Amino acid sequence: MRSPVLPLTWHLTRSSGRRGLQSHLLAAGAAAVGAFVMLVIIAATLGAGTRADHTTWRTPDAVPAKQATAVQALATTYVRHEPVTVVSLAQLSGRKQTPAPPGLSSFPKQGEVYVSPALAELLHKLPANQLAGRFPKVKSYGTIGTAGLASPDELVAVVGRTPTDPAVSKAAGDTSSWFDMAQMERAEISGFGGDTASMFTAGDQGIAVLGVVLLAMPVVVLSAAAGRLGAARREQRLAALRLAGATPRQIIAMTALEAVALGAAGALTGALTYVASLPALAQVPFGVGTWYVDTLWVGSPWLATVVAAVTALITVSAVSMLRQVATSPLGVAQQANPRRTRMIRLAFFAAALAVIFMFSGGGLQAEQAVALLLLFYGAFWLFGPWVVDRLGRLVSRFAKRPATLLAGRRLSDDPRGAWRTVSGLVLAGFAAGFFAVSLLGADTSQYRGQVAVTTGHAFEARHTAAEARTLLHRAGVTATVTTGPTDAYDNLLGGGSGVIAHVEGGQEQLDTAVTALTPLGAGRFPYGQDYAGGSDKATFDRLDAVTIGTLALSFLVAATSAGLTAAANVLDRRRVYGLLRLAGTPLKVLDRARVRETVIPLVVLAGGTTAMGAYGSYQLNKAAGATINTSGAIELVVCVVVGALAMFAAISGSRPLLRKVTADPAQTAD
Amino acid sequence: MSTVLAGYGLVKKYGSTTALAGVDVEVRGRDSLAIMGPSGSGKSTLLHTLAGIIRPDGGQVLLRGERLDNLGENRLSALRRKRFGFVFQFGQLLPELPAEENVALPLMLEGMARRQAVVRARRWFAPLGLDGLEQRRPGQLSGGQAQRVAIARALAVEPDVVFADEPTGALDQRTSTEVIQLLTSATRDTGAALVMVTHDADVAAHCDRVLQVRDGRISNYSQFTVA
Numbered sequence: 001m002r003s004p005v006l007p008l009t010w011h012l013t014r015s016s017g018r019r020g021l022q023s024h025l026l027a028a029g030a031a032a033v034g035a036f037v038m039l040v041i042i043a044a045t046l047g048a049g050t051r052a053d054h055t056t057w058r059t060p061d062a063v064p065a066k067q068a069t070a071v072q073a074l075a076t077t078y079v080r081h082e083p084v085t086v087v088s089l090a091q092l093s094g095r096k097q098t099p100a101p102p103g104l105s106s107f108p109k110q111g112e113v114y115v116s117p118a119l120a121e122l123l124h125k126l127p128a129n130q131l132a133g134r135f136p137k138v139k140s141y142g143t144i145g146t147a148g149l150a151s152p153d154e155l156v157a158v159v160g161r162t163p164t165d166p167a168v169s170k171a172a173g174d175t176s177s178w179f180d181m182a183q184m185e186r187a188e189i190s191g192f193g194g195d196t197a198s199m200f201t202a203g204d205q206g207i208a209v210l211g212v213v214l215l216a217m218p219v220v221v222l223s224a225a226a227g228r229l230g231a232a233r234r235e236q237r238l239a240a241l242r243l244a245g246a247t248p249r250q251i252i253a254m255t256a257l258e259a260v261a262l263g264a265a266g267a268l269t270g271a272l273t274y275v276a277s278l279p280a281l282a283q284v285p286f287g288v289g290t291w292y293v294d295t296l297w298v299g300s301p302w303l304a305t306v307v308a309a310v311t312a313l314i315t316v317s318a319v320s321m322l323r324q325v326a327t328s329p330l331g332v333a334q335q336a337n338p339r340r341t342r343m344i345r346l347a348f349f350a351a352a353l354a355v356i357f358m359f360s361g362g363g364l365q366a367e368q369a370v371a372l373l374l375l376f377y378g379a380f381w382l383f384g385p386w387v388v389d390r391l392g393r394l395v396s397r398f399a400k401r402p403a404t405l406l407a408g409r410r411l412s413d414d415p416r417g418a419w420r421t422v423s424g425l426v427l428a429g430f431a432a433g434f435f436a437v438s439l440l441g442a443d444t445s446q447y448r449g450q451v452a453v454t455t456g457h458a459f460e461a462r463h464t465a466a467e468a469r470t471l472l473h474r475a476g477v478t479a480t481v482t483t484g485p486t487d488a489y490d491n492l493l494g495g496g497s498g499v500i501a502h503v504e505g506g507q508e509q510l511d512t513a514v515t516a517l518t519p520l521g522a523g524r525f526p527y528g529q530d531y532a533g534g535s536d537k538a539t540f541d542r543l544d545a546v547t548i549g550t551l552a553l554s555f556l557v558a559a560t561s562a563g564l565t566a567a568a569n570v571l572d573r574r575r576v577y578g579l580l581r582l583a584g585t586p587l588k589v590l591d592r593a594r595v596r597e598t599v600i601p602l603v604v605l606a607g608g609t610t611a612m613g614a615y616g617s618y619q620l621n622k623a624a625g626a627t628i629n630t631s632g633a634i635e636l637v638v639c640v641v642v643g644a645l646a647m648f649a650a651i652s653g654s655r656p657l658l659r660k661v662t663a664d665p666a667q668t669a670d
Numbered sequence: 671m672s673t674v675l676a677g678y679g680l681v682k683k684y685g686s687t688t689a690l691a692g693v694d695v696e697v698r699g700r701d702s703l704a705i706m707g708p709s710g711s712g713k714s715t716l717l718h719t720l721a722g723i724i725r726p727d728g729g730q731v732l733l734r735g736e737r738l739d740n741l742g743e744n745r746l747s748a749l750r751r752k753r754f755g756f757v758f759q760f761g762q763l764l765p766e767l768p769a770e771e772n773v774a775l776p777l778m779l780e781g782m783a784r785r786q787a788v789v790r791a792r793r794w795f796a797p798l799g800l801d802g803l804e805q806r807r808p809g810q811l812s813g814g815q816a817q818r819v820a821i822a823r824a825l826a827v828e829p830d831v832v833f834a835d836e837p838t839g840a841l842d843q844r845t846s847t848e849v850i851q852l853l854t855s856a857t858r859d860t861g862a863a864l865v866m867v868t869h870d871a872d873v874a875a876h877c878d879r880v881l882q883v884r885d886g887r888i889s890n891y892s893q894f895t896v897a
């Protein structure tokens with residue numbers, strides 16, 4: 001015998017009317033948002049890894065001198081504050097031909113210069129005495145293909161040289177000051193294998209993972225809210241079906257079927273939106289710049305996984321919600337006992353904080369930091385409902401107005417539900433508070449306007465200084481040139497020998513000075529403040545981008561789920577709201593109660609954790625003697641305010657629904 | 671006793687359906703009126719019209735001589751809150767609020783301080799046989815208990831008229847009798863009038879008068895002589 005479940009589900013889904021259609025669309029829309037956000041952040045994570053892989057050829061693994069076929073040196077020079085990666089390559093004579101590096105068709109011959117398209121454009125745009133003069137003169141530049149580049153915006157040059165050229169000499173690889181770390185390398189090589197990514201891409205994936213961690217929970221909550229929205233509407237109909245003799249199992253099967261169909265349709269839409277917006281997403285700069293479109297393609301297994309996961313979440317949520325209806329005809333809104341939360345949650349939270357405090361003293365490995373972050377999140381996940389419960393009791397004890405009393409009682413009646421709505425923002429708020437106000441890294445402002453040229457020996461410095469003055473004068477740059485005292489470790493030479501030019505004028509003058517002084521560097525580029533702060537900037541810029549990006553997406557997701565939850569709550573309670581309205585209760589009171597129910601825990605918890613994060617970061621920074629990132633703090637405040645407004649708007653979005661479902665006395669009263 | 675609430679020539683149409691086709695009713699203080707009739711005959715429509723929930727297409731509704739049917743929505747809403755009490759079939763209590771706060775809610779809406787409102791609300795519990803249930807939530811009450819809490823809430827504002835639409839529709843026979851006795855006697859004690867829609871003749875028998883409605887018209891009007 002054929003089961004009646006399938007045709008019956010189809011019939012009921014189709015005949016569920018306009019309101020039914022609306023909530024189908026809302027639920028599917030939520031699934032779409034969830035799948036889209038998840039795919040975007042996974043794409044960023046995987047893409048960041050791919051990008052890093054595209055830079056490893058610039059620092060290939062060294063081989064023993066006997067097996068080496070070429071010498072390779074990496075250098076970094078800055079123009080207009082942007083890093084230009086310069087890879088010098090020299091074939092050793094009498095050795096086997098070295099294979100071509102990625103992005104090039106053959107190993108560069110001496111005197112050849114290959115540049116990335118972005119660098120080519122810049123070379124064209126800027127006067128030669130500001131940039132082109134730093135490279136060997138050539139008739140035309142070759143082009144580095146995408147295989148050798150992380151981003152279309154990357155500035156990279158490959159220069160072919162002789163093995164005796166100072167640019168590939170041992171001195172060129174002498175990383176004497178800590179500024180040189182990861183910005184300068186030299187190796188004898190036989191190919192371009194290796195797994196050291198460039199400084200500008202190496203940390204990106206780890207930081208993107210942070211975004212995944214921060215966004216996963218809000219997306220789960222959103223999917224759950226979507227599932228619940230469908231269930232609230234189905235409740236009445238299925239209770240009626242049950243009275244008509246359908247078994248609970250059949251009812252659950254029908255719900256599951258409907259939820260799977262809705263969830264899959266929504267998640268697929270989200271996935272297609274992701275695919276369709278790949279070209280646009282690729283234009284969003286992160287780290288080294290915008291993306292190659294194929295870098296952001298996650299591949300069909302990931303696509304399928306995300307669609308399946310979102311669908312499963314929605315289905316599980318819909319079914320578990322309906323289980324209660326299927327087993328008790330009284331329905332969900334009539335739950336008898338408030339879901340109490342126990343003290344043990346507080347104890348666990350305190351213990352977790354103690355552990356975090358104990359371990360977070362000294363220098364942390366990245367893995368340890370992530371583990372502590374996860375522990376903090378887990379603890380907070382348990383702790384949140386407890387706080388909401390207490391908060392609800394506190395509010396209802398001191399409430400004077402009916403709306404506040406109602407909101408307070410609602411909070412302690414279902415603290416987990418209320419926590420779910422705000423949790424994403426609370427946790428994102430903490431991370432955002434922490435990172436947005438985070439360290440700027442070492443302060444390099446004392447190097448402003450300086451250009452340093454290193455010399456091999458101290459006695460050369462005086463001679464070099466004289467040459468530098470001549471070159472700068474010829475280039476039209478006004479500058480005072482000093483020889484750096486070798487015992488001063490805190491100047492731009494970092495204790496090495498050389499000269500420092502204090503350049504007057506703006507960035508153009510500095511770039512001109514660097515270009516003019518390049519011949520003096522014995523294969524090493526002159527450098528300035530940007531070089532000194534390069535490594536810190538690479539890290540903190542990324543953190544900043546991910547923090548703000550994650551916060552913005554969290555708000556999008558959290559506002560969507562708050563809106564859905566608010567709509568589902570109205571539908572759940574339409575009878576009691578309708579009857580109260582008939583009895584003359586102003587709709588305003590009911591509406592205010594709804595808003596306060598979300599806004600109170602949001603302000604207290606999200607505000608609290610954001611402040612906690614900012615404070616923690618401030619303390620750390622003070623200990624490290626670094627300055628506070630004020631622009632980050634302002635960004636944070638703007639983000640929080642905009643997000644809170646979005647949340648508020650999302651909740652208010654269900655006001656017409658509240659008005660509508662309570663408007664018709666005949667419908668509610670019968 | 672003078673007339674508290676009256677409807678004259680009430681007409682209400684929904685498209686081609688005529689729910690009320692010219693009904694006249696008068697209710698005096700302490701008077702209790704049962705409205706009976708087959709399903710779809712217009713009972714609820716009549717009750718809603720008298721209570722200022724639905725605006726009639728024709729006729730007038732008068733509360734102590736003042737017309738309601740031409741008041742604005744906000745005035746009507748305030749009037750229902752202050753001068754009327756309502757008891758519905760089920761599901762009218764807010765599930766998160768303890769019973770006493772459900773009863774105190776209309777008083778708080780009128781601006782009474784919360785503490786005072788709760789003290790006032792508690793006074794209703796003993797007379798309605800709800801002693802000790804003040805802190806229970808609606809979900810923890812039986813159907814009959816929940817209806818008695820609803821009665822307490824309707825009476826707490828000391829209304830002129832209590833409207834009840836099938837107040838015992840979801841209860842069994844015995845509980846139904848208990849609840850209806852409490853409803854009629856408590857309403858009479860406060861001096862309010864009672865207008866009640868019911869299917870159940872036994873329930874209607876507790877009222878002073880019974881109005882039979884059929885196709886939007888009064889088909890029969892009987893007066894019980896209550897001892």
Ligand SMILES: Nc1ncnc2c1ncn2[C@@H]1O[C@H](COP(=O)(O)OP(=O)(O)OP(=O)(O)O)[C@@H](O)[C@H]1O
Binds near residue numbers: 664711714716
């Ligand atoms: N909002 C509405 N829109 C359209 N028709 C309505 C509406 N409300 C009531 N009606 C119609 O008006 C008539 C009277 O309805 P009413 O609800 O007053 O009946 P009733 O006597 O209370 O029935 P029951 O005993 O089933 O509750 C019915 O034919 C009904 O279909």
Ligand SMILES: [Mg+2]
Binds near residue numbers: 713714715
């Ligand atoms: Mg009716």
